[in-house]
Amino acid sequence: MESQRKNTLVRTIEGRFGIINKTDQNNIEINIIRWNNGPKKLDIRMWSVDGRYPQKGITLDREEFLLFMDILNNINPMLIDMKKGSDQHEYEGDIKENEAENIQDAQEPFMSPESDAACDYMETDEGEQAS
Numbered sequence: 001m002e003s004q005r006k007n008t009l010v011r012t013i014e015g016r017f018g019i020i021n022k023t024d025q026n027n028i029e030i031n032i033i034r035w036n037n038g039p040k041k042l043d044i045r046m047w048s049v050d051g052r053y054p055q056k057g058i059t060l061d062r063e064e065f066l067l068f069m070d071i072l073n074n075i076n077p078m079l080i081d082m083k084k085g086s087d088q089h090e091y092e093g094d095i096k097e098n099e100a101e102n103i104q105d106a107q108e109p110f111m112s113p114e115s116d117a118a119c120d121y122m123e124t125d126e127g128e129q130a131s
Contacts, residue, residue, distance in 0.1 A: 010036050011054065025049060028057075035059065 015032040022028075026046050033043040042065045045057020060068055 008036075010034075012037070014040050020044075023049075026055060027051075033059070 012034040013031050014034060017030045017032070020028040020030065026048055028044070028046050031043045031045075032040050034040055039061065041059040041061050043057060043059045045059075046055040047053065048055070
């Protein structure tokens, strides 16, 4: 278990599950984390390379995580562009042919522009994020 304290924001990383993207300046990580000694949540967030400074991200409790996974499982990956230089053909075999019919449905917006339900963090005066 790894704890860090900066000002009043306390974070405890209970488990590290992987890095989605890595650059010279930051990583996008998936962790189980406690913010300010609160309940454990799934955290998908950008961190400084040394892991000391959290940046933009989201936290999900168990109910939100289950809903998130249900939504992700219904998204056709072929709707998303690959990174330049990636071998797209490697993944095409995993996609069912009839999933192409879902493309029209996936292009419609899920939330109305007025909805801010996707927001799950708050900026503090110091520029840090609290979840």
